[in-house]
């Protein structure tokens with residue numbers, strides 16, 4: 179089972195839109211995807227027309243020693259399964275201040291036998307214990323970058339975070355995939371930033387791009403995606419192509435390998451390394 183996080187430390191770069199449409203594109207090709215909305219604001223959950231469930235039925239169960247994540251009834255929406263977010267994550271964050279609190283999600287995923295080809299985390303822009311948990315549990319990171327200054331800076335910071343997580347805690351996090359989103363070919367600035375990123379990150383940048391699309395920008399009507407209501411639109415075509423490319427990249431790196439059995443509980447994990455990672459969270 180492959181685990182992928184969609185991450186960029188800047189907001190509005192297309193993370194949630196990308197998470198939804200990659201999962202929906204995979205569903206169309208018969209692959210089973212579980213999306214986990216680990217953004218406390220729960221935009222993905224809302225966009226897919228779902229009510230916030232009780233905390234024990236949400237991703238908050240991953241961080242609750244009293245809850246059993248096996249009891250979560252995953253929701254079906256847009257052709258994929260979803261574990262919704264919960265606004266209790268915001269309150270819970272205050273207690274998640276130990277270095278080993280970056281390991282909860284990995285522990286939970288190791289303990290579940292999930293029948294999915296891909297588990298995909300949609301993360302918040304803020305670098306919190308939740309985004310770090312997703313990265314510590316992932317083999318792949320998809321970094322959506324809008325080719326404008328702040329998003330490029332956020333993308334580069336995200337890249338550095340993933341390197342630190344790889345070096346300290348998660349050697350399986352070896353592949354980054356940068357995807358340009360909301361590209362406007364008429365803007366010279368977009369061209370300049372795309373060239374800069376391609377030059378610097380080379381083969382880590384997807385060939386396919388996602389162009390600006392009025393269909394993607396429109397609020398969705400609940401449980402459907404662009405593939406249901408406008409499958410020939412440019413947003414649908416771009417995400418279908420980008421997803422194909424992403425999956426062949428993941429398959430090329432042998433993305434489905436199992437995790438090694440060590441570090442099964444936060445207590446036994448390398449807490450020294452975890453503390454270096456959690457220092458990222460200090461003000």
Ligand SMILES: Nc1ncnc2c1ncn2[C@@H]1O[C@H](COP(=O)(O)OP(=O)(O)O)[C@@H](O)[C@H]1O
Pocket residue numbers: 188189190191192193194195196221303359360361388389390391392394395396413
């Ligand atoms: N390719 C696109 N074309 C036009 N608008 C887009 C596109 N991708 C995303 N958007 C819009 O941009 C805004 C931010 O996207 P979102 O996916 O929520 O970003 P993030 O999750 O990174 O904050 C949303 O209003 C979304 O509908």
Ligand SMILES: [Mg+2]
Pocket residue numbers: 193194195217221222301302
């Ligand atoms: Mg988002």
